[in-house]
Amino acid sequence: MSEQLSAPPHFFEFHAFVCCNRRPDGHARGSCAAKGSEKLRDYMKVRAKELGIARARINSAGCLDRCELGPCLVIYPQGDWYRITTPADVERVVATQFGGTADDLRLPNA
Numbered sequence: 029m030s031e032q033l034s035a036p037p038h039f040f041e042f043h044a045f046v047c048c049n050r051r052p053d054g055h056a057r058g059s060c061a062a063k064g065s066e067k068l069r070d071y072m073k074v075r076a077k078e079l080g081i082a083r084a085r086i087n088s089a090g091c092l093d094r095c096e097l098g099p100c101l102v103i104y105p106q107g108d109w110y111r112i113t114t115p116a117d118v119e120r121v122v123a124t125q126f127g128g129t130a131d132d133l134r135l136p137n138a
């Protein structure tokens with residue numbers, strides 16, 4: 029008789045890493061912070077709390093190596109990537125947790 033193994037629940041249901049890397053002005057790759065990611069991260073934190081998203085965590089991240097596509101973030105455990113440029117974009121990405129869609133903001137996973 030075999031025992032069924034199931035994966036343990038994820039500690040965070042919504043764990044976003046927002047790139048807040050900042051490079052000097054004029055750098056060839058640019059940087060997400062120079063494009064406003066820090067304010068968008070702060071906005072996402074506020075909205076996740078206001079919406080009562082269970083076990084949400086919004087973290088700052090260093091460079092995620094997709095600089096030219098930024099400001100960017102990745103959400104785990106889903107592994108979904110997004111480009112966010114406005115608070116409205118943040119609203120839509122957060123709403124994906126509740127069945128909304130932000131497919132047009134998605135970045136390819138590879």
Ligand code: FES
Pocket residue numbers: 047048049050058059060061090091092093094095096098099100
């Ligand atoms: S600076 Fe944001 S991904 Fe590199």
